[in-house]
Amino acid sequence: MKVSKIIIRVLTVIFFAIISFICLFPFYVLPVMGSYTTEELMKTLPFWFGSSFFENTRTLLQSNFLRTYGNSAFVTIFSIVGSAFNSVLISYAITKYRFKARKFLEGLIVVTMMLPGQISTIGYIMEMRVLHLTNTLWPLVFTWLAHPFTAFFMVQFMKDSVPMEIIESGRIDGASEPRIMISLVFPFIIPAVSTISILLFMWSWNNYTLPMLIINNNDMFTIPLFVSNLISEFRFDIGGRMAALTWAVLPLLIIFAIFSKSFIKGIAAGSVKG
Amino acid sequence: MDKSIKIKKQSMHKAWPYLLAAPYVLCYVAFTLYPTFYSFFLSFFDWNGIKAMNFVGLANYRDLLFKDKLFWKAIWNTIQFMLLSVPIQTILGLVLANAVFSLKRTKRAFETVFFLPYIIAPIAIGSIFSNLFDWQYGYINEFLISIGLIDEGIYFLQNPTMTRMIIVMLQVWRHFGYCMVIYMAGMTAISPDIYEAARIDGANEWQLFSRITVPQLNNLTIFLIMTSIINGMQLYEIPKQLYAGTTTATGGPGYSAYTIIWKFINDAFANKMRLGYGAALCYILFVIILVFSFVSRRISNRKGADA
Numbered sequence: 001m002k003v004s005k006i007i008i009r010v011l012t013v014i015f016f017a018i019i020s021f022i023c024l025f026p027f028y029v030l031p032v033m034g035s036y037t038t039e040e041l042m043k044t045l046p047f048w049f050g051s052s053f054f055e056n057t058r059t060l061l062q063s064n065f066l067r068t069y070g071n072s073a074f075v076t077i078f079s080i081v082g083s084a085f086n087s088v089l090i091s092y093a094i095t096k097y098r099f100k101a102r103k104f105l106e107g108l109i110v111v112t113m114m115l116p117g118q119i120s121t122i123g124y125i126m127e128m129r130v131l132h133l134t135n136t137l138w139p140l141v142f143t144w145l146a147h148p149f150t151a152f153f154m155v156q157f158m159k160d161s162v163p164m165e166i167i168e169s170g171r172i173d174g175a176s177e178p179r180i181m182i183s184l185v186f187p188f189i190i191p192a193v194s195t196i197s198i199l200l201f202m203w204s205w206n207n208y209t210l211p212m213l214i215i216n217n218n219d220m221f222t223i224p225l226f227v228s229n230l231i232s233e234f235r236f237d238i239g240g241r242m243a244a245l246t247w248a249v250l251p252l253l254i255i256f257a258i259f260s261k262s263f264i265k266g267i268a269a270g271s272v273k274g
Numbered sequence: 275m276d277k278s279i280k281i282k283k284q285s286m287h288k289a290w291p292y293l294l295a296a297p298y299v300l301c302y303v304a305f306t307l308y309p310t311f312y313s314f315f316l317s318f319f320d321w322n323g324i325k326a327m328n329f330v331g332l333a334n335y336r337d338l339l340f341k342d343k344l345f346w347k348a349i350w351n352t353i354q355f356m357l358l359s360v361p362i363q364t365i366l367g368l369v370l371a372n373a374v375f376s377l378k379r380t381k382r383a384f385e386t387v388f389f390l391p392y393i394i395a396p397i398a399i400g401s402i403f404s405n406l407f408d409w410q411y412g413y414i415n416e417f418l419i420s421i422g423l424i425d426e427g428i429y430f431l432q433n434p435t436m437t438r439m440i441i442v443m444l445q446v447w448r449h450f451g452y453c454m455v456i457y458m459a460g461m462t463a464i465s466p467d468i469y470e471a472a473r474i475d476g477a478n479e480w481q482l483f484s485r486i487t488v489p490q491l492n493n494l495t496i497f498l499i500m501t502s503i504i505n506g507m508q509l510y511e512i513p514k515q516l517y518a519g520t521t522t523a524t525g526g527p528g529y530s531a532y533t534i535i536w537k538f539i540n541d542a543f544a545n546k547m548r549l550g551y552g553a554a555l556c557y558i559l560f561v562i563i564l565v566f567s568f569v570s571r572r573i574s575n576r577k578g579a580d581a
Contacts, residue, residue, distance in 0.1 A: 012373065016373075016384065019370070019388065020384070020387050020388075022447065023387050023388055023390055023391055023447075023451070024387060024390070026391075026399075026402045026403070026406065027390065027394075029402070029405075029406070029413065030402065033405070041411060042411060045411065045413055045416050085297070086297045086298040086301060087298060089294040089295070089297060089298065090294060090295045090297075090298035090299070092294055093290070093291035093292075093294035093295040094291075094295070097290060097291035097294075099288065099291040099292065101291075101292070101295070102291070105295055105299070108302075112302070112306070114504070114563075114567070115310070115560070116504065116507065116508060116556070116559060116560055116563055117508075118508065118535060118538060118556045118559065119310050119313060119556045119557065119559075119560050120305075120306050120307075120309035120310040120313055121309075121313070121556070122309075122312075122313045122316060122542060122549050122552055122553045122556070123308065123309030123310060123311070123312030123313040123315075123316065123553075124305065124306075124309035126309075126312065126316075126323070126549070127305075127308065127309055127312065129323075142301070142304075142305045143305060145297075145298075145301035145305060146298050146299075146301035146302035146305060146306055151298060177287075177290050202393055205395070206394075206395035206396070206397070206398075208395065208396070208397045208511050209510065209511065209535075209539065213539070213543055224395055224397045224398075227397065227398070227401070228397055228401075228515065228518060231401055231515070231518045231519050238405065238411065241401065242405070245398050245401060245402065248395065248398060249394055249395070249398055252393055252394065252395075253393075256386075256390070256393050260386050260389070261382075263393075264385060264386075264389055264455050265459075267452070267455065267456070268455050268456050268458070268459030
């Protein structure tokens with residue numbers, strides 16, 4: 001009895017160790033490989049950091065990597081602010097006012113959440129072409145401005161977490177509606193806003209397909225485009241590619257390290273309710 | 275208070291919700307709804323975006339369904355990847371959630387580590403693993419050689435069967451932590467009293483898991499399967515990146531990695547610029563997703579009725 005318990009315990013530990021290793025190894029390999037020159041990598045596969053990471057990074061900087069980083073940051077920041085703004089406002093309208101279109105709007109959000117994004121892709125690209133916005137970063141921002149999931153998430157959250165009494169008391173005190181929203185309601189919804197902001201950060205930062213279809217000017221590349229371009233053009237510069245991937249992945253890892261608790265909680269809460 | 279001011283204030287009050295909803299609704303109409311209809315409209319045309327549009331009726335749909343062999347191959351590939359990866363990642367997520375949930379100090383650490391693959395760009399995943407599975411310079415071959423399992427590197431990515439296995443594996447790798455995290459959130463909502471009562475009745479660990487935990491999490495399982503199906507149908511970036519820059523950069527060896535969205539991008543944009551054809555493809559994909567979610571909902575409802 002006791003021996004079998006120990007065996008089970010040991011096996012569990014081994015099992016967890018293996019899965020953790022499989023999850024972490026690819027992230028470890030990135031900077032390790034990124035810190036060697038390609039010639040070195042052709043000879044042996046390293047398990048510890050080499051000395052060429054900054055040399056590889058310098059090569060990247062020569063091919064506009066900094067600008068790419070700036071583009072990605074621009075797109076991500078505007079997407080987060082715009083999308084969070086829109087979804088907070090509409091969810092506030094849906095949950096805290098009684099008006100004719102209320103049920104319709106709520107239904108619209110739920111139904112459109114099920115549509116695959118590609119269904120609008122071609123039309124969207126043509127629309128951006130007509131508006132002369134291809135090869136600018138704006139189409140990559142616009143695409144997040146009415147995102148059904150973030151709106152849905154905010155609606156669910158506001159329903160449960162913002163008491164109607166607060167709003168009523170604000171009205172009795174004669175506060176204007178914007179004032180009520182900013183100073184009374186906003187403090188309640190900060191956790192949900194940060195959750196959708198992190199989600200939007202992840203989606204926008206990782207977005208590849210739409211930028212690939214809309215942007216073909218190197219100056220407007222975002223990070224996923226830059227990396228993928230690097231791969232097809234310099235297939236054999238493995239060291240440089242790995243260094244680029246390291247830098248591409250790093251901001252997300254940092255954000256995740258800081259906010260992992262609210263991140264995981266947010267994703268889980270959004271789905272458990274939905 | 276003056277009556278007219280009061281009325282004015284009230285009508286202002288009525289305008290507020292519309293004002294608040296307006297930015298979202300306008301953006302939705304401009305950037306999603308209109309393009310969606312425009313895509314539908316285009317699906318009846320033969321058009322490359324430059325020359326005159328040519329109305330072809332249902333020809334795009336007909337060609338896709340009855341003439342384009344690659345279309346069916348891509349659909350079958352995508353469904354295959356999905357049917358294999360979704361059960362594995364869901365079950366693995368559930369089992370791990372059950373194991374990790376009762377841990378005390380290490381719970382958060384495992385949660386974070388297992389969730390990590392989910393946050394990384396699929397395009398990065400594709401190129402990292404393209405390297406790891408490389409024939410000459412990949413860690414996996416290196417490892418297999420060093421433990422003496424094989425004598426020389428395996429062409430993992432040039433073999434159709436192994437290609438499929440690798441893509442399924444990557445899908446599982448990316449999603450099992452997500453499933454686990456969601457199951458763990460569901461487990462916090464199960465009352466400990468139920469377990470207590472069952473333990474008093476002499477239930478063992480396995481019975482607790484299969485008779486209480488699994489049925490209690492039924493709704494989450496449905497949710498996970500539905501979203502995995504919708505996401506799985508849209509698989510594209512990982513397989514694409516696995517083969518980027520290789521000789522089989524379109525579809526992998528014998529098109530064994532070709533997915534629906536990959537075909538969509540290729541037909542509509544890459545070199546052919548058949549916009550109408552691509553639009554028709556997306557609408558067929560939409561119908562397939564609808565059917566899948568409808569069927570899975572029916573199955574899960576029936577199960578729910580049995581329990």
